[in-house]
Amino acid sequence: MKAPLTWLAEYVKIDDLDIESLAKVMTMVGLEVEEIRLVGLAMPSGEKHEFKYTGLSWPVDKFVVAQIDKVMPHPNADRLVLCRVNDGEQEFTVLTGAPNLFEYKGSGPLQPPLKVAYAREGAVLYDGHQPGRKLMTLKKMKIRNVESSSMICSEKELGISDEHEGVIILDEDAPTGMPLADYMGDAVFDVDTLPNMMRSASIWGMAREIAASLGRPLKAPETHVEMRGPSIEGRAAVEIQDPTLNPRFVLGLIEGVTLKPSPYQVRRRLNLAGMRPINNLVDATNYAMLELGNPLHAFDYDFLLNRAGGDAPTMITRRALPGETLTTLDGVTHQLNPEVELVTDTAGALSLAGVMGGEESEVNPDTVNVLVEGASWNFINIRKTISKLKINSEAAYRFSRGVHPALAKMGVQLALRYMLAWGGGQVAQGLVDNYPNPPDDPVVELSADWVNRNLGTEISAQEIADVLTRLDFTCKVDGDKITAHTPPHRLDIGQGLIGRADVLEEISRIYGYDKIPSRRLEQPLPPQIVDPGLVMQETLRDLLVNLGLQELVAYRMTSPEREARRYPAGYAIPTVEYIEIQNPITVERRVMRRSILATMLEILEYNSHLDRRLAFFEIGPIFLPVAGQELPYEKQMLSIGLTGARDLPYWAENDSVSMDFYDLKGIIDGLLAGLHVQEIAYRVAEHPSLHPGKTAEIMVAGNAIGIMGELHPLVKTNYELNEAPVYLAEIDLARLLEVAHSLFDVEAVPAYPPVLEDLAVVVDETVTAAEVEAVLWRGGGEALKKVQLFDIYHGQQVDPGKKSLAFSLTYLAPDRTLTDKEVHKLRQRIITLLDKELGAVLRS
Amino acid sequence: MTRKVKELENLAQIQQDALRALADVVDIEALEAWRVTHLGRSSAVMAVFSSMGGMDKELRPLMGKEANEVRQALEAALEEKRQALEAVALKQALETEKLDITLPGRPVARGRLHPLTQVLRHINQIFSDMGFQVFPSPEVETDDYNFTYLNMPPYHPARDMWDTFYTKKEGILLRTHTSPGQIHLMRARAPEPIRAILPGATMRYEQLSTRSEIEFVQVEVLVIGKQVSFAEMKGTLDDFARCLFGDDARTRLRPSHFPFTEPSAELDVGCFVCDGVGCPVCKETGWLEILGCGMVHPVVLEYGGYDPAIYSGFAAGMGVDRSTLMRYRIDDIRHFRNNDVRFLRQF
């Protein structure tokens, strides 16, 4: 809510605080000031300001209240007039094109004179002819041969509103010559109202918090209204059908009122508070609402009489009937349902209760008699209505968060008082007040000991009671016990334990968070329970980083089409169930992802032209709906993506090779080794996104934990990628972590020298390296410690359809130096086995 | 005697010739050739040794001694020459072998953690040092866990504070904060005391802009016990802020509202960019809002399985994305999930 300083000052003494200090008080009591807009007042002194200031100051020597004594036609311009202006010091002739002065043109000396806001040469103000708010400086210039250096200002030029149709005409009592900032300079606090502080979505409500914080008295609104007209009794009635939806309904009547613009100061304040002035009658309801927090509504009384066939109108509050419609004053026709509460009369619907009035019954230019409604409504029902009908208003904003019914009557009185003051007429005696469901203002009992244990303070029971009394609680103190009665303007205090917590918040807030001491935790350490999966996940991240990969953090939201890009054209994409978002921000992100590879491919695509070597990993969930289960399985996955040059660009080596399948395999080997995974194997596999000849399943102890391979060439065409092949791996994190070991055996460093030996074998092309290695291990027995493939040869020296694999073997015994004879024996055993099992021969 | 003199003269001549030849040697190759000629198997001095068999018995020791002396002298001269030549060669090499040390180094492909992980780890570390443990919780949640158990029954006005993504399944939504994890954790641990943090991804319905994201990382802090006080919350969070932002970080607690805590507060830390004078990072306020916190609401304790008449606690929640933005003065929050290598490689 936007609160003008001068308005707050009517309810609490704050003239001794500068704007900055006041904003600090407000923020520290829970009225968070987001911005301060200066509308005339000077910026507070000092270099450090804790708030964002915007707006315009009106220096006292440049902006004053002036009077126009005479408006004269311009000799050679129809759309300009010349004004005789007195600024309290001198008389000038001022040129202006303000259309609202034309009616005074040539009518001789004005009695009374028009009071205006006058800016002198050198004044800095907003340019009224430019869109938005652009500053300009008033300089001497000649328009149509008339010299002009000063200006009669519009609201836009002074930063009050965007209005630039005419100049401001101030109230008659504005003192000529007074600096404008002294007369109506203001500052508007833009306060972010917390949901539990809706009681302070009003000037009076904010003033109460400020008063409580400063320990100063709060003035009550003047609700007394002279009621000199005939009694309202028998001239209007109220019928409430459901008091849970409508706890209170109050009516007041004013007759013979004159519809006209409100006094300028009222219009100015409404503008500053963010509401557009309409006319004195509508303004009176809005002004009273902003002041008190209770929305009000004005009906044309004669229109209601008419609908009742001349009888006294009866206002009936009820649920809408099925199929009933209502056109609200914004011109929208709503289809209603029985969830919606209405204000009706005997002839039908008049307004959406607590939300918006109907078009027909509004105050109109012919209105002379006004029925003022002040009611309170069930906030949950109002919330349902506004979400169902997609409608909002200042009234709905307040009613949907709860307004205490006690305010309804005060609101009607205040609005009648303002209508009378600004439009004359007579207020009917008495009010119609139907109050079937007063709220149960909670009584909260608490002890000083309990408060101090929860806050860590040492406050006495009396001190606590004093703090609460500042917020209008009525308190009784009995030793350590405090009984606090909730004041009748707030609905946020609960019963029992909850009420105690609510009151504790009030005590700490007003006592001051800054006065509560700061202490370390005194409780002993709770049982220490470590999640080994989370620990291992961090180890995994470190390993992947050590292996040269960049970590990604990616969106969970995607679309089925985006994920379908990972399949080759023509592939029969299986139908799968997604977690679908009901209100997506875009169709591109309307489901929760099911494929971490699809995410990886998109990020590789995004970066494909940004770097010549891309090497990424991501750890994150995919979301798999589970039949018969409320929540999806959030399956944690690891993905790896590689493409581009193996080496980073370097001046001494210009032609780097692209990464291949074995770069990826090396990373996975390194990762598995780093997690001390045993019994690893790679198995030929198929995957729709991967090249059929270059795909492997990653097996641990006979179970697949993931898949890796080259991106299928057909899938690659679905993405804008570079020429270099793309390598992907996808690993089920839960399975990986199951086979990872944080404890493992460490072998003794050998005390005897190893025997090294090379062995080249020729096998059929179809025999895999893993098959040969397996035979080597079996043949070598315990003494064989290491097998390293160091060369693969195809060509003239071996027969077609064959290949030669060269291995380096390391033999070692823990307790002695192996003899040549022993090694020779092992070698022979290996050769025999190779021949028998694989038909392999030694390469000569 | 004549023979003896002659032999000795011969040895002296050998030495003299060899040393003269050595004086002309200018490089290591020539030195090697000299060695072969003058100290090798077929050199003159070696010939003296081999001819000694034919000498007089009484002459032999003297000749042996003399020949040995010549050989040792030549060897010493050889070594001296070698050192001299090597010193010259080294000097030459050092003078000519000059690198352009401004040429770029051979780059190593280094891996990196995502900036959000880096900052999250820092936060985790600080809490871990204070005895807090990490607890995971789901990202897709029920309406009950995300709202109702956190003291926001259906249609509660405070639900407006979170713009929520709902799924098409009734009552299932994308969690708007890590706070539902509080309930999971309490239900897993009650009635034991708790000191834990819950990091994770959260989702909110926002229009994407430089300052707002639909997905972001949060860390939830939860302490439950008998007699945990507001003062202890203040102390713990003060310690945390000082560890994260430096020893001289100023903090303040400002009243706020969260339905699941009461009293509630925002923790502000003095802007470390402008030192409190005001700058665009702190929106000219001199303060940075770093987390929301408060004493766990009795309704939440009850839903979590703790008797609010006996137990109390505090909770806090902070945005890792926001902290990272502030810390590195990043201009656009969307950089985090765009994963542009030009952004990522700076961390």
Ligand SMILES: [Zn+2]
């Ligand atoms: Zn700053």
